[in-house]
Amino acid sequence: SAVIxxxxxxxxxxxxxxxxxxCQVDSQVTMMFWYRQQPGQSxxxxxxxxxxxxxxxxxxxxxxxxxxxxxxxxxxTLTVSNMSPExxxxxxxxxxxxxxxxxxxxxxxxxxx
Amino acid sequence: SQQGEEDPQALSIQEGENATMNCSYKTSxxxxxxxxQNSGRGLVHLILIRSNEREKHSGRLRVTLxxxxxxxxxxxxxxxxxxxxxxxxxxxxxxxxxxxxxxxxxxxxxP
Numbered sequence: 001s002a003v004i005x006x007x008x009x010x011x012x013x014x015x016x017x018x019x020x021x022x023c024q025v026d027s028q029v030t031m032m033f034w035y036r037q038q039p040g041q042s043x044x045x046x047x048x049x050x051x052x053x054x055x056x057x058x059x060x061x062x063x064x065x066x067x068x069x070x071x072x073x074x075x076x077t078l079t080v081s082n083m084s085p086e087x088x089x090x091x092x093x094x095x096x097x098x099x100x101x102x103x104x105x106x107x108x109x110x111x112x113x
Numbered sequence: 114s115q116q117g118e119e120d121p122q123a124l125s126i127q128e129g130e131n132a133t134m135n136c137s138y139k140t141s142x143x144x145x146x147x148x149x150q151n152s153g154r155g156l157v158h159l160i161l162i163r164s165n166e167r168e169k170h171s172g173r174l175r176v177t178l179x180x181x182x183x184x185x186x187x188x189x190x191x192x193x194x195x196x197x198x199x200x201x202x203x204x205x206x207x208x209x210x211x212x213x214x215x216x217x218x219x220x221x222x223x224p
Contacts, residue, residue, distance in 0.1 A: 045213060
């Protein structure tokens with residue numbers, strides 16, 4: 001199955017600033033998925049990122065707040081823009097792993113102060 | 114809704130006992146997957162069962178699938194402290210569809 005390197009693992013940011021999270025995959029994948037996990041909650045899908053096209057956002061998430069880049073088949077970034085304390089969450093990327101299910105990055109624990 | 118719903122929401126058992134978690138879903142699936150998440154960490158894929166399979170084993174894990182009832186169960190035998198985690202089921206509607214997660218089952222193993 002694919003191996004994902006997600007960075008940073010954690011960060012503490014000031015409100016009003018932006019943070020860019022990176023996911024590097026060790027193989028080419030068509031789709032990458034970005035999730036948010038708020039404290040004590042389950043994972044919520046933010047968007048699906050396909051290479052060469054704009055990301056598809058789920059209801060409640062907008063491109064201005066969570067811009068995504070997908071420059072090639074092994075890399076994607078998610079930016080959390082104009083952050084507020086409500087954005088404090090764990091953010092995870094994921095890729096399809098075929099019969100082995102989906103592979104998840106180790107997550108980015110974001111705290112906004 | 115595309116997500117699975119796990120039941121119970123929380124489960125506490127003695128070490129060595131078996132743990133059973135259930136999952137229900139709404140529409141026909143291609144496959145169903147189970148994931149584990151240890152506290153605050155990334156998810157780990159446990160097992161995938163296809164719609165034409167009824168049962169699957171992996172080590173101490175046993176998964177069943179009843180497509181007529183749109184339900185699945187995950188059995189963990191001889192539980193260990195390391196099994197303490199949240200468990201999620203994920204209905205798959207194609208081989209590469211997005212996963213929508215339910216609330217999960219929080220499993221606690223008492224020593």
